[in-house]
Amino acid sequence: MKTKKYLVLVATLVLACCVALLVGCGKGGNEPSGTDNTPAPANTTPTPTDTTPNYNTTITYQGKEYSFNLLTPGTITVATSPDFPPFDNLDGEAYVGFDMEIMNAVAAELGLQVKYTTVNFDAIITAVAAGAPADMAASGITISEERKQEVDFTSPYYSSNLAIIVTGDSSFKSAADLEGKKIGSQSGTTGQAWAEENIKGLESITFTTVPDGLNALKAGKVDAFVTDLPVAQNMVASSFSDCKIIQEIATGDEFGFAVNKANPELTAAISAALATLEQNGTLDKLETKWLSDYTSEA
Secondary structure, eight states: OHHHHHHHHHHHHHHHHHHHHHHHHHHHSSSOOGGGGSOOOOOOOOOOOOOOOOOSEEEEETTEEEEEOOSBTTEEEEEEOSEETTTEEEETTEEESHHHHHHHHHHHHHTOEEEEEEOOHHHHHHHHHHTOSOSEEOSSOBOOHHHHTTOEEOOOOEEEEEEEEEETTOOOOSGGGGTTSEEEEETTSHHHHHHHHHSTTOEEEEESSHHHHHHHHHTTSOSEEEEEHHHHHHHHHTTTTTEEEEEEEEEEEEEOOEEOTTOHHHHHHHHHHHHHHHHTTHHHHHHHHHHGGGOSOO
16 A cells, blocks of 8 residues: 555656646747737837938148038039129129139139029028028128028128119218118118118118119119119119219128038138138239229219
């Protein structure tokens, strides 16, 4: 009897061990059981991003390296409003003027090409800030704190005053006579800003281009037109000889080239080239060529 009980006890222990082994193999095998069959969570750790700037144009100028992005590698695309002679104009399909010659000289200094594209002046800062359709702008643009919020500026290359134009038979003598009158200006310019800030009770009427505004002046749609002095002198000496300048306004506006804020080294390279052009006399020569006829006071 003892032997039989012993054998029964051994058999029971062996069976218990087999069950334990089977259970253990079930939890450790390829097919999970119970709550362990829930899919493992995906790896949510962010993949590191390469933030190294991918500049497509790198130049060395006077021993210093400059890297920047251009819409077309190796070519600066320049927005301009070619209705602002002697700064910016069209001769057939060719872009000509003081700004164009300076930009051509800058590009040559930097070993780059230059391409011009037409943008209305009141949209030119926005276009440069957006980075299309141009890398920068050259269009007789006054450097201002308001514009600096949207774009960067190179060092200044010219200083200008404003002027008031009226028809040749007008009795107006100065801005003091224009209170409550219709005053024209090119949209988005410092001429518009000055008129609206300084002529009391005016009705401000803006135009896309200076010629549009002067044609409106001749047609009696405005009483006076405000623009930069060299432009006023150029227009009165050529296409609008039946108009006259009654007042020069000493604002001392400084012109600079506007550049997209994402391209600080392009701004720096252009400013470096402008410094060279000033030192070697090129800027003076170009100013004499384009502006010598438009420097006398009204």
